Amino acid sequence: MKVQSSKEFKLQREVEYGTPEQNKAVREIVAGIKQEGDAALLRYTERFDGAVLTPAQLRVTQEELEAAYGRVEESFVTAIRAAAVNIRAFHARQKRNSWMDLQPDGTILGQIIRPLKRVGVYVPGGKAAYPSSVLMNVIPAQIAGVPEIVMVTPPSTGGFEGIDPYILVAAAEAGVNEIYRVGGAQAIAALAFGTESIVPVDKICGPGNIYVALAKREVYGAVDIDSIAGPSEIVVLADDTAEAAYVAADLLSQAEHDEMASAILVTPSQRLAEAVAAEVERQLQTLPREAIARASVENYGAIIVVESIEEGISIVNRLAPEHLEIVVADPMALTGAIENAGAIFLGPYSSEPVGDYFAGPNHIIPTNGTARFSSPVDVDDFIKKSSLIYYSKEALLRDGAAIMELARREGLEGHARAIEIRLENEAKGGDGNGEQ
Numbered sequence: 001m002k003v004q005s006s007k008e009f010k011l012q013r014e015v016e017y018g019t020p021e022q023n024k025a026v027r028e029i030v031a032g033i034k035q036e037g038d039a040a041l042l043r044y045t046e047r048f049d050g051a052v053l054t055p056a057q058l059r060v061t062q063e064e065l066e067a068a069y070g071r072v073e074e075s076f077v078t079a080i081r082a083a084a085v086n087i088r089a090f091h092a093r094q095k096r097n098s099w100m101d102l103q104p105d106g107t108i109l110g111q112i113i114r115p116l117k118r119v120g121v122y123v124p125g126g127k128a129a130y131p132s133s134v135l136m137n138v139i140p141a142q143i144a145g146v147p148e149i150v151m152v153t154p155p156s157t158g159g160f161e162g163i164d165p166y167i168l169v170a171a172a173e174a175g176v177n178e179i180y181r182v183g184g185a186q187a188i189a190a191l192a193f194g195t196e197s198i199v200p201v202d203k204i205c206g207p208g209n210i211y212v213a214l215a216k217r218e219v220y221g222a223v224d225i226d227s228i229a230g231p232s233e234i235v236v237l238a239d240d241t242a243e244a245a246y247v248a249a250d251l252l253s254q255a256e257h258d259e260m261a262s263a264i265l266v267t268p269s270q271r272l273a274e275a276v277a278a279e280v281e282r283q284l285q286t287l288p289r290e291a292i293a294r295a296s297v298e299n300y301g302a303i304i305v306v307e308s309i310e311e312g313i314s315i316v317n318r319l320a321p322e323h324l325e326i327v328v329a330d331p332m333a334l335t336g337a338i339e340n341a342g343a344i345f346l347g348p349y350s351s352e353p354v355g356d357y358f359a360g361p362n363h364i365i366p367t368n369g370t371a372r373f374s375s376p377v378d379v380d381d382f383i384k385k386s387s388l389i390y391y392s393k394e395a396l397l398r399d400g401a402a403i404m405e406l407a408r409r410e411g412l413e414g415h416a417r418a419i420e421i422r423l424e425n426e427a428k429g430g431d432g433n434g435e436q
């Protein structure tokens, strides 16, 4: 990883997200699914995942789900159950209730909260399988009360029944039983528009690679999406107190996700910068996913030496990273200055994978600078709200003139008259029918 000064550093966020070729490929895949349904879904699944399926094989059966337990270690089941407890406890705090407020004049105002009816969750499974993402998608949806949760994940050619058994066990543990073995942009389009085998959903949540992220952006509007949660990112803001080996390990923890993942160290310490660069190189040599991580740090990685921690904070806010680690003498003191970051990890022991798997907060987090305006997946992603308005006669008589004033200033006489007809009728001692 190259050590550079903050003057040399250029924000790499592309104007167009993904390359033009990737964008074109995704548009074609989405159009193909829209036009041809299952036929295109099977064709793309063969082309991109190497799995030759019939329509009947798209959906995972109950027997396959149960049999997956025989393919995983007991220690995995114990760990995923413990993680689920923490994730459930964290997300339970986000649950909102409907409310109604009765005013002294008899007016009732309120908000009705309802769960979305049918949501699609994407669980990545290309370069690695992500059973942890099953929990991060499904638990908040369940807390919101979503009755139909449908999961998609790519088939792995060498895997068990064409799907990773750890993902299946996580799904069974979470209580999901509508699962399709499809991935990438074709799975997103199938969820959005439906095919002969897949009933369309109201919203799609979940992380994925650049093809998944671009496809979610493409189908937004036909369905809702959580955010653009694409290739993983980490920024470490550290001072001279940080342990170089820990910092390097945390950078590589995200670099190993994807060639397009990004790992950046921002520090005022030239000594730490050089030590981390050497550590990254040393640790890369024994990392099983060395090729992916090396491509990531070479293309999207950086070690930036800043003049001061304040300059570092301003770079962090420009980057708006998915994950930020603050490893300085007093991390809590800097937290208030961080305006843009999806998840903030404080101190030397809050290594990023703690959040990926176990602490409880969601690991599906906006990337590519979109943490400026969007948030990690939470229970709110799976609800919708309706406003409730009951106006009493007393309240309408009191507010009617103001409402008509605003309507007429907008040139909307019909709006004003809808109020006026009631006020006039009441003035005449009306019976509610507009007549004496």
Ligand SMILES: NC(=O)c1ccc[n+]([C@@H]2O[C@H](COP(=O)([O-])OP(=O)(O)OC[C@H]3O[C@@H](n4cnc5c(N)ncnc54)[C@H](O)[C@@H]3O)[C@@H](O)[C@H]2O)c1
Binding pocket: 025, 048, 049, 123, 124, 125, 126, 127, 128, 130, 133, 154, 182, 183, 184, 185, 186, 207, 208, 209, 210, 211, 212, 228, 229, 230, 231, 232, 257, 258, 261, 322, 363, 364, 365, 366, 367
């Ligand atoms: N931001 C987050 O919250 C978050 C969380 C977890 C994982 N992630 C990211 O999820 C991603 C997982 O990626 P993955 O690749 O392992 O799995 P994936 O399931 O996201 O993508 C695999 C699919 O990509 C499609 N694909 C691959 N090459 C293609 C091509 N050339 N043309 C068209 N489609 C193609 C295939 O359909 C394949 O099924 C990583 O980038 C990781 O960093 C992000």
Ligand SMILES: N[C@H](CO)Cc1c[nH]c[nH+]1
Binding pocket: 130, 132, 133, 231, 232, 233, 254, 322, 356, 363, 364, 365
């Ligand atoms: N770091 C990923 C989010 O960018 C989440 C994850 C899942 N498994 C491992 N990591």
Ligand SMILES: [Zn+2]
Binding pocket: 232, 253, 254, 257, 353, 356
């Ligand atoms: Zn991770």
